Amino acid sequence: MMRKYYFIVLAILLGIHTKGFSQIIEHFNEYDYNDEITINGAKGMQDIYIPINEDIDNLNSYVNLEFASSSVIDFNNSHISVLLADTPIETRFLKNQNQLISFKIPVKKKYIVSGFIKLTVKTNLKIGAETCEIYSEGGFWVKLTENSFFSYKILPTKKTLVEKTISYTVPDIKYVVLSEKNNIEDIKYAAYIKFYLKRVYGLDIKVKNIKEFDNSVISNAIILMPFDHLSEKITKELPNFKDKDAGLISVYRDQNKDSISLEVSQGQNIVVTGKTALGFGKAAHYLLQKHLLNSSYVDYVFVRKQAKLLDIPKRKDYEPIYFKELGAQNNVLKGIGYIQSNIAMPRSNFGSNVKKMDVKINGKYRPLADGEQGYFNLYFNDNFLSSYKLNATGNLDIEFDFDDIVMQQENNFKYEFYFVPKGGLCGTTEAKFYGQIDIVNSYFKPIGYENSSSLSFFRFPENFQSKPLTVYTDLEADDKLIAPISELIDIINPGEAGLSGFIYPAIKHASLKEIEKDLATSKIIISSNRDKFSDFFGASTFIKFKDNTVEYKSEEINPFFNVEYEKSMGFNQLFYHKEIPIMLVNVPEDYKESTLLSLVSNIREQTISNTGNVIVSDNENSYFFDLRLVNENHDKNYINYLLDDFWGKYRLFIVSVLLILGILVLVFIFQKSKESKAKIKNEN
Numbered sequence: 001m002m003r004k005y006y007f008i009v010l011a012i013l014l015g016i017h018t019k020g021f022s023q024i025i026e027h028f029n030e031y032d033y034n035d036e037i038t039i040n041g042a043k044g045m046q047d048i049y050i051p052i053n054e055d056i057d058n059l060n061s062y063v064n065l066e067f068a069s070s071s072v073i074d075f076n077n078s079h080i081s082v083l084l085a086d087t088p089i090e091t092r093f094l095k096n097q098n099q100l101i102s103f104k105i106p107v108k109k110k111y112i113v114s115g116f117i118k119l120t121v122k123t124n125l126k127i128g129a130e131t132c133e134i135y136s137e138g139g140f141w142v143k144l145t146e147n148s149f150f151s152y153k154i155l156p157t158k159k160t161l162v163e164k165t166i167s168y169t170v171p172d173i174k175y176v177v178l179s180e181k182n183n184i185e186d187i188k189y190a191a192y193i194k195f196y197l198k199r200v201y202g203l204d205i206k207v208k209n210i211k212e213f214d215n216s217v218i219s220n221a222i223i224l225m226p227f228d229h230l231s232e233k234i235t236k237e238l239p240n241f242k243d244k245d246a247g248l249i250s251v252y253r254d255q256n257k258d259s260i261s262l263e264v265s266q267g268q269n270i271v272v273t274g275k276t277a278l279g280f281g282k283a284a285h286y287l288l289q290k291h292l293l294n295s296s297y298v299d300y301v302f303v304r305k306q307a308k309l310l311d312i313p314k315r316k317d318y319e320p321i322y323f324k325e326l327g328a329q330n331n332v333l334k335g336i337g338y339i340q341s342n343i344a345m346p347r348s349n350f351g352s353n354v355k356k357m358d359v360k361i362n363g364k365y366r367p368l369a370d371g372e373q374g375y376f377n378l379y380f381n382d383n384f385l386s387s388y389k390l391n392a393t394g395n396l397d398i399e400f401d402f403d404d405i406v407m408q409q410e411n412n413f414k415y416e417f418y419f420v421p422k423g424g425l426c427g428t429t430e431a432k433f434y435g436q437i438d439i440v441n442s443y444f445k446p447i448g449y450e451n452s453s454s455l456s457f458f459r460f461p462e463n464f465q466s467k468p469l470t471v472y473t474d475l476e477a478d479d480k481l482i483a484p485i486s487e488l489i490d491i492i493n494p495g496e497a498g499l500s501g502f503i504y505p506a507i508k509h510a511s512l513k514e515i516e517k518d519l520a521t522s523k524i525i526i527s528s529n530r531d532k533f534s535d536f537f538g539a540s541t542f543i544k545f546k547d548n549t550v551e552y553k554s555e556e557i558n559p560f561f562n563v564e565y566e567k568s569m570g571f572n573q574l575f576y577h578k579e580i581p582i583m584l585v586n587v588p589e590d591y592k593e594s595t596l597l598s599l600v601s602n603i604r605e606q607t608i609s610n611t612g613n614v615i616v617s618d619n620e621n622s623y624f625f626d627l628r629l630v631n632e633n634h635d636k637n638y639i640n641y642l643l644d645d646f647w648g649k650y651r652l653f654i655v656s657v658l659l660i661l662g663i664l665v666l667v668f669i670f671q672k673s674k675e676s677k678a679k680i681k682n683e684n
Contacts (some may be wrong), residue, residue, distance in 0.1 A: 002333055016349075023060065027149045032329070038143040041337035046148075048119040050150050052112050060391070061152035063119060065103040065381070067095055069142040074126045080142065083120040084111040100145075115151075115339065124569070131443025140337065166296035169251060169270055171201060175208045175221040176482075179229040184477045188507040189284035190224055191485035192309075193272075196288045196502070199490065207479045214556045217256040224284070227275045236266065237585055238271060238437040239300050247274045247283025250300035280305040309504040311468040313348065320360070320443035321349055336433055338420050345411040345444070348494045356448030361415070363396035365435030371422030380405070381412040388418075396437070401447065409494045413444075455574035456613050457603050457624070461492045462504075464522040464581050469505040473526040474557055481526075484600045488524070491603055512536055521547035524583040528591060533584055541632040542578040542614055542627045552627065572599040572615040598622050 003094035029035045039046045067080060073094060081091040084104055094101055111117055174192050178415060190207065197203040200525065210231075223234065227241075227248075236381055238250050248271065255266045272287055273616070274280035282303040286292055324330075326343050333339045350357075359378075368374050374390030376398070385402050414499045419433035455463050469492065475481060485507065505524070513534065515523065527533055544551045550571075571586045587596050595617055602615055602622040612624030626635045 007566070013094045013302045013488075023151050024151055024595045025149050025151050027146065028144070032327075035146050036143050037148075038141055038340075039088050039121060040141045040340050041123070041335045042125050042140045043336045044123045044125075044140070044339070045334040046144075047331070047334075048121075050117040052107075052115055052117055055155045056107070057153040057155050058107055058109050060279055061107040061150075062150060063103075063105045063107065063117075064147070064149050065105070065121075066145045066147040067094075067101045067142050068145050069101075070139050072127055072139045073142075074234075078123075078125040079121040081123070081124070082376060083118075084108075085118050086120065087114055089109065094142075100122045100536045113297060118352075134273065143588070144550050165298055166249060166251060166270060166301065167294055168297075169268055170197075170293050171203070172220045172268070173197060173201075173205055173222055173270070173343060174205055175206050177210055177213070177218065177221045177223045177225075178479065179210055179225040182225075182477045182479075184226065184473070184507060184509050185280070186224055187477045187479075187481050187485070189272075190482045191489060191507070192284065192483060192504055193222060193224065194448050194486040195489040195493075198486075199493070200290055207482050209479065217265040217267045218252075218269050219265075220588075221267075222287070223252065223269055223271045223273075225273060225575075226277075227273045228272060234271060238273075239302075241275055243279075243302065243304060244275045244280075245278045245304075247279045247281070247303035247306075248272075249286055249296070249303065278306070279303075288502075299680065310503060311503060313465055313503060315516070318446055320445040322441070323351075323437065323439035324444045325442075330436070330437045330439050333417055334434045334435050335408050336421055337407075337417050338418050339416060339435070340416040340434070341437070341559075343413045343415075345413050346494055347407045347409050347411065347462060350407060350444070351449065351465075352448045353406055353459065353462070354405050354446045354448070355450045356401060356446070357405060358398070358401045358445040359443075360396040360445070361396055361442045362438040363436055364438075365390060365394055365396065365417065366433055367392045367394035369422065373420040375418040375433075377416045377418060379412075379416075381408065381411055382414075390419075397433075402446065411639045440545055454613060455576065456617070456626075457574065458612075460574070460583075460603055461494075464583070466522065467580070468504070468521045469524065470518065470521040471507045471524045471526065471554075472507065472510050473507070475526060475528060475587075475591075477509075480596070482592060484526075484596040488595060488654050489598070519578070519580065522581045524585070524587045526587070526596070528587050528589045530586050533586070537575070537582070538584070539583070540575050541587075543571055547584070552625075568595070568618065570599045570617045572597045572603075572617075574613045601620050667673075 013238070027035075028037065029052075031050060031632055032047070033048060037046060037048070065082065071073075075094040077093070079091055079093045080101070082089050082105060083103070084107075089105055091105060092101060092103070104202070107117065116430070121144070123140075127139050127143070135396075174239060176193060178186055194205055194207070197205055205222075223230070230238075234252055234254075238248065241350075250271045250273075252269045252271045253266065254269060266668070272280075274283050284303070285307040286301070286303045288309065292307075323343055325347065326345060328343045329341065331341065361378075365374070365376075367391075368390055372573045376388045376390060376396060378387070379387040379401065386400055388396075389397055415437065416434065417435045421432060461469075463540060471485065471488070488506065489502075492505065502588065506521070510518075516527070516536070517564055525533065534541060534544040534546070542552065568588055570588065571584075573584050573603055575582055575584070585596070585599050587599070597618040599615055599622070602617070605622070605624070612626045614625040615625050616625065
């Protein structure tokens with residue numbers, strides 16, 4: 001799909017002659033809509049804007065829509081209408097036993113306005129004899145499935161065909177090819193690129209060694225290695241360097257002639273190289289910039305300036321994060337009944353330890369007339385937060401806070417308008433309500449954080465983001481390191497690209513002395529030498545190794561237990577050392593890639609809050625352990641908030657109780673005084 005898309009873009013921008021183009025398919029998520037689009041309400045509405053190129057072949061272009069619907073809907077009396085450019089095209093009853101209904105709508109030039117097709121879907125749904133969703137809340141919905149798409153062809157132009165360029169080659173990549181012997185820099189760049197191509201282009205590339213292609217053609221590969229590691233066969237096809245410190249990204253067309261059949265095989269690749277370490281880094285960093293790759297309609301580029309990669313998120317605690325930064329859609333919501341929209345809230349944008357959040361929402365809606373009712377409702381991870389009554393002003397200006405937040409890696413904030421027209425939902429012939437949130441000025445603002453004295457995998461990677469992140473390893477720079485480190489980078493970057501781009505940790509070989517001197521970064525250490533780091537970190541670790549035994553220590557019991565263990569087992573533990581967060585990953589000396597990959601990838605399984613700070617893997621299964629204290633410290637702001645909240649709710653009660661206690665104490669003192677006086681008088 002992506003390959004076709006880039007060829008289309010190339011054809012349009014360069015005027016390429018494109019004989020025999022196949023049909024192109026673009027799903028709606030490529031236009032920044034969800035994979036599945038749900039339309040709620042008895043009378044709901046959804047607008048979808050599809051960008052159209054002027055060179056489209058109208059005779060071979062169409063919109064395919066597939067709907068799934070609630071199983072409780074009366075299919076014989078409920079219908080869906082589809083409009084293009086506000087013109088009705090087709091209306092159908094939902095008469096289908098499998099609850100699926102499909103539309104195939106041809107695209108005509110008259111429906112293309114300002115380079116877009118406006119596709120509108122309207123629903124009119126009933127449940128039995130009911131048309132009022134107030135009696136059947138939640139039952140009225142249909143959704144566009146993932147099988148909905150826009151399919152088209154591009155008209156051929158009169159210019160000649162140009163061979164594939166860098167931008168067109170990237171979506172075809174299947175491999176990253178390294179030299180026979182690599183260093184940690186080669187491994188680092190390969191891991192960066194493997195992560196990036198999977199996250200951004202959906203390419204799950206494999207790692208190959210150049211020796212595997214001695215007798216075959218290299219095809220659909222990124223050949224990633226310094227210039228002096230490239231074969232003469234490759235270097236003689238590359239452009240000449242004028243700046244020795246420049247990086248080079250170049251298309252390389254390989255070919256191989258079979259000595260028996262004389263058949264010639266050909267393949268197209270991208271070479272990423274440099275004559276110096278600085279130039280090699282510039283070239284590798286170029287491959288991590290989508291806007292540069294997508295505009296590289298050339299055979300080669302020399303890179304003279306190295307793109308800077310993030311090693312720490314630019315998110316700052318206690319600062320607002322606006323809806324637009326979270327990818328919120330600037331849609332006008334239309335319909336009656338419940339009309340909803342969602343905003344994704346990746347934990348990486350806020351921090352895992354947010355406990356209280358301030359929310360500011362601005363927006364507009366159609367002012368309510370006499371007899372109409374409307375409400376604006378808010379939910380976080382499907383938990384109801386608050387509701388506001390709409391009025392005749394048509395303005396939304398809401399500010400509130402909510403607390404006791406447990407941030408998952410992916411969170412959902414839902415807002416909905418609920419509109420009941422005059423006379424109720426029954427018998428209303430058309431949707432008249434509309435509303436829109438101002439995504440530029442509406443925001444979430446963390447105002448209370450919880451600090452923990454211990455680390456857990458549930459809160460990774462945010463609990464490592466107070467400082468830049470460095471990955472240290474004493475393992476040999478082997479190909480089997482690439483997939484686990486790529487997976488680790490993927491976990492460090494949940495959700496989209498964050499506020500300013502992906503985070504790429506530094507990856508280094510270093511001695512114990514160098515690691516000890518590094519007080520500026522959070523550390524992930526991957527090692528096969530278990531005794532060395534057990535002594536190095538001393539009492540900070542929860543697991544220690546000696547000979548054939550492993551000692552487990554909890555924060556309450558030391559040692560917790562001591563057992564013999566299999567050398568094939570791997571361990572991943574989190575702890576603080578000199579107030580710096582550490583992840584220590586221990587693998588056997590003859591480790592398998594699957595063992596290390598398991599210790600990294602199973603961090604994702606930590607979906608329940610605070611369930612572990614140790615992972616043990618036997619190469620087939622992984623297990624979590626929690627060796628921390630249960631009680632945790634809260635930060636000053638959150639404690640102050642809790643005290644203020646408690647005082648605000650119960651101050652009258654507390655004052656009354658104290659007053660009563662004071663009166664009782666005075667009565668008691670007075671009574672005792674009288675008794676003492678009487679006793680003294682009797683004695684006299």
